[in-house]
Amino acid sequence: xxxxxxxxxxxxALLTLxxxxxxxxxxxxxxxxxxxxxxxxMYTRGKITGFCHLYAGEEAVAVGAIEALYxxxxxxxxxxxxxxxxxxxxxxxxxxxxxFGKATGISHGRGGSMHLFDPDIRFMxxxxxxxxxxxxxxxxxxxxxxxxxxxxxxxxxxxxxLPQGAFHESLNLASLWKLPxxxxxxxxxxxxxxxVQNAICQEELYRFAEPYKMxxxxxxxxxxxxxxxxxxxxxxxxxxxxGPSLIxxxxxxxxxxxxxxxxxxxxxxEERIWQERDPIKNLRRRLLAEKRVSEARLDQIDAEVxxxxxxxxxxxxxxxxxxxxxxxxxxxxx
Amino acid sequence: xxxxxxREALNQALREELDRDERIFIMGEEVGYFGGAFKxxxxxxxxxxxxxxRDTPISELTFVGAGIGAAMGGLRPIVELMTVNFGLLAxxxxxxxxxxxxxxFGGKAKVPIVIRAPQGAGHQLGAQHSQNLEAYFMHCPGxxxxxPATPADAKGLLKxxxxxxxxxxxxxxxxxxxxxxxxxxxxxxxxFGKANVLREGKDLTLVSYSKCVYDTLAAAQELxxxxxxxxxxxxxxxxxxxxxxxxxxxxxxxKAIVVYExxxxxxxxxxxxxxxxxxxxxxxDAPVERVATMDTPMPYxxxxxxxxxxxxxxxxxxxxxxx
Ligand SMILES: Cc1ncc(C[n+]2csc(CCOP(=O)(O)OP(=O)(O)O)c2C)c(N)n1
Ligand SMILES: [Mg+2]
Numbered sequence: 145x146x147x148x149x150x151x152x153x154x155x156x157a158l159l160t161l162x163x164x165x166x167x168x169x170x171x172x173x174x175x176x177x178x179x180x181x182x183x184x185x186m187y188t189r190g191k192i193t194g195f196c197h198l199y200a201g202e203e204a205v206a207v208g209a210i211e212a213l214y215x216x217x218x219x220x221x222x223x224x225x226x227x228x229x230x231x232x233x234x235x236x237x238x239x240x241x242x243x244f245g246k247a248t249g250i251s252h253g254r255g256g257s258m259h260l261f262d263p264d265i266r267f268m269x270x271x272x273x274x275x276x277x278x279x280x281x282x283x284x285x286x287x288x289x290x291x292x293x294x295x296x297x298x299x300x301x302x303x304x305x306l307p308q309g310a311f312h313e314s315l316n317l318a319s320l321w322k323l324p325x326x327x328x329x330x331x332x333x334x335x336x337x338x339x340v341q342n343a344i345c346q347e348e349l350y351r352f353a354e355p356y357k358m359x360x361x362x363x364x365x366x367x368x369x370x371x372x373x374x375x376x377x378x379x380x381x382x383x384x385x386x387g388p389s390l391i392x393x394x395x396x397x398x399x400x401x402x403x404x405x406x407x408x409x410x411x412x413x414e415e416r417i418w419q420e421r422d423p424i425k426n427l428r429r430r431l432l433a434e435k436r437v438s439e440a441r442l443d444q445i446d447a448e449v450x451x452x453x454x455x456x457x458x459x460x461x462x463x464x465x466x467x468x469x470x471x472x473x474x475x476x477x478x
Numbered sequence: 479x480x481x482x483x484x485r486e487a488l489n490q491a492l493r494e495e496l497d498r499d500e501r502i503f504i505m506g507e508e509v510g511y512f513g514g515a516f517k518x519x520x521x522x523x524x525x526x527x528x529x530x531x532r533d534t535p536i537s538e539l540t541f542v543g544a545g546i547g548a549a550m551g552g553l554r555p556i557v558e559l560m561t562v563n564f565g566l567l568a569x570x571x572x573x574x575x576x577x578x579x580x581x582x583f584g585g586k587a588k589v590p591i592v593i594r595a596p597q598g599a600g601h602q603l604g605a606q607h608s609q610n611l612e613a614y615f616m617h618c619p620g621x622x623x624x625x626p627a628t629p630a631d632a633k634g635l636l637k638x639x640x641x642x643x644x645x646x647x648x649x650x651x652x653x654x655x656x657x658x659x660x661x662x663x664x665x666x667x668x669x670f671g672k673a674n675v676l677r678e679g680k681d682l683t684l685v686s687y688s689k690c691v692y693d694t695l696a697a698a699q700e701l702x703x704x705x706x707x708x709x710x711x712x713x714x715x716x717x718x719x720x721x722x723x724x725x726x727x728x729x730x731x732x733k734a735i736v737v738y739e740x741x742x743x744x745x746x747x748x749x750x751x752x753x754x755x756x757x758x759x760x761x762x763d764a765p766v767e768r769v770a771t772m773d774t775p776m777p778y779x780x781x782x783x784x785x786x787x788x789x790x791x792x793x794x795x796x797x798x799x800x801x
Contacts, residue, residue: 194602194778245602245779256604256778272606273564274536307535308567335536337512343535409511471782475774 161369163436169211169368170431170442173203173424175449176227179236180399182453183226183243183257187403191461192243195272196257199227201398204423205330206231208371209298209393212379218266218284218297220277223258224330224397225270228300232267234260236456246463253466254474268297274335275308277301278327282314285323285388296324296382298375304335306344306352315356315390324382326375327390330365332397337409350392358388365395366421396421479662485655487629488518488594491636492556494664496526499554502640505532505541506558506594515560516596516655542568542593546576546645549591554640562597562611562649569614576645577620591646592639598651598689598739602783605775610688610740615647616716616749622646622670623716627691629659631714634668642670651689651739671718675727679709682801683727685750686737687713690769690788694737697793704794706801716746721753728754732763735796737788742770764800769793 180200186192199206206227210219221228229239234250242249243257250260261269268284271277281299288295305311306329318325329349333340341347353360359381364370371393378389396418400407431437482490495502503526504519510533513520523531534541538559545557559565565572572593579587599608615623622644626632632650639646676691677698686694691712698708709727713720728734734754736747747768754766772786 193780194604195607242778251778253779253782254605254775254777256602258604258606259778272604273567275567276606304536307537307540309537309539336508336515338508338533338535342533465781466777466779468781468785471777471785472772472774 165211166431166436167441167445169207169372170424170427171445171449172207172211172231173368173427174446175236175452176203176206176230177424178449178453179226179230179239179456182240182457184399184403186243186457192257193245194256194258195223196243196403197224197401198397198399198403199224201418201422202330202332202365202395203227204368204427205328205365205371205393205395206300208368209300209328209375212372212375213298214295216266217295217379218268218281220268220281220284220297220299221270222274222277222301223270223272224302225260225300226257229260229262229267229270233265234262234267236452237459238262240456240460241463244460244463245465246460247466248459248463275301275305275310278305278310278314281325281327282318282323285318285325286321288324289321294383296326296379298326298328300328300330302335303329303331303333303340303349304338304343305329306349315352315358315388318388319356319358322385322387324385325388326378326382327388328375329390329392330395331392332395334397334401334410336401336405350390353390356390358390360390360392362392362394365393366423366426368423368427479660481658482629482661483655484629484632484650484657484659485516485518487633487661488636488650489520489522490661491633492519492522493525495637495640496522496530499640501552501554502556503530503532503553504556504558505534505545507534507536507560509533509558514558516652518594518650518655519558538564538567539571543571543575545591545593546571546579546589549589549645550579550587554590556592556594556640559593559595561607561652562595563607563609565593565595565611572615572621572645572647573618577618580644581620588643589645590643592636592648593646594648594650596650596652598653599771599776599783599787600653602778602780604778608776608783610738610771612649612716613740613745616746620645621717623649624670624714625649625688625716626714627654627688627712629657630661630666631668631674633661634666635670635714637665638667638670641667649688653689668714670715671720672714673720673723674712674714675709675723676712677708677710679707679731681706681731681733682708682797683724683731683734684708684710684737684793685713685724685734686710687716687746688739690737690739693788693790694793697790697797700790700794701797706797708797719750721750721757724750724754725758728758729761732761733800734762735767735769735793735800737769737793739771739788741773742768743773745770767796767800769796
């Protein structure tokens, strides 16, 4: 049965969080936005190559969700994973260096933008096959349950993954075995140029929870606190051994599908409407309205993350290439 | 004749075939409104409508399987996989159904489907987006495997594919879409199982297909400057495989190098070398060389990717080893 969202609690979520936590969320969202803006710039300058899918506009989903997790919880993501990886605590230097293909990159230059990985922070990877990450999250959930550990596995995927068999099989298995998995669908309305209603018969994506007998909720993915609240609930449930949940976060990607997408399939008007709901401006507005922090403090955070990202770019640029002699290294465990 | 790109040649073949046979339709991800991830189907939706140019969800297993079912139901589907990498999700349908249905049901059913898939490396797309999987399909009896290098062959082989009664895996190289060449206007059919001798030579046989044909031709030119006269053969289809043309050449030259972008181990080159040992052992003056992609997942880093891929220089080194 679909879990009805408690609007009242969501609206007052600001009040229940302390200032440090609110600012931490603001900082992370601002960091991701700045990271993505710089990535776009570096791509245009030819420093980043291959495919590069930016997360600008969707920051509230990764940040709200990961803020609700413990450090030792696992996160699995897609090729649009810079945001999740940074939110989980990755060093922006290592992420940017990976985008540059450098030896100091988080995957030592072998992965690129789509394949970030850092087991130390339990960021279990970005995967470029749509739907490919869900079974992995189920397996991580199984490992947790097996070892009777308190963690959860949190899996992000797009609306485009729902028509894949892997989605349905993963929800079924996680539910059947009551595994501690949180499935977070980032519904940004498009899979490349295909509108969600042209890809899946049930547009209310959270309702796929119902046949698989788990709670399903739709949250405002432009509101970090709404996401935070839903994931907190899902995580508590999972930790208590009550099994998986499906969360549909409704959001919007501000840029094209990838850096090479001219975005001809949607209107400028639609884009403007969503830009007005910018998750970062949204949180900023509310923090100021409730007089929780001063404008100067938020400006200071923006300036700080700007410096962090500039430093990451400098680090990436100055880092060495992976040595040619190591091309065949790590094909097998040595 | 007109000078058009590999992409335009494919698009032209699709138009001509859609016009020719009402049973032909196209389906796949982004083939309609988006015009195809590589723009091969660009403009077709506007002409033929949604019935014949159908956008599908990201459901490779199911839309490939549906294509197989539609073929059994009397249609002639062209299923586009956005790239061959995603075709792995449909491998069960391709191997367990498409390849077997005719045989397993005693010849009573047919699956005349054409599955088109771009493939190949060289664009820093990382390990999951840079594969050449022709050997997977070549390994499986029941599938025809077509792999054109030139715009003219792209058109002529695709048109022939749509006249086959067997399932055809049609592999296009992502780096070839912009390559231009002379393409015959109108009806142009290139038969399956007929390799193309692109350059005659007496000292060495270079066997290749798909994008590596161009690297091979470049190497042959270089070898000529170095005094080695190389013959270059483009196989064009891997199943059926035209070994006769290769044998003919090897009988003359006594030496062969197979050049391909798949992984070296267990690739098409292994099969061709094995067949040469079986059928031309007495004619060979040196071991058959393979120039292929290193046995590693493809690295993202540009320099590493380049080093992993076969190059004209690698072909020349191989030639130096055996000539
Ligand atoms: C199995 C598979 N098929 C096709 C693709 C090509 N592809 C990459 S992203 C994408 C759209 C996915 O959209 P969605 O899941 O909504 O994620 P978003 O990009 O919107 O974050 C497609 C079709 C792929 N990577 N994997
Ligand atoms: Mg989407």
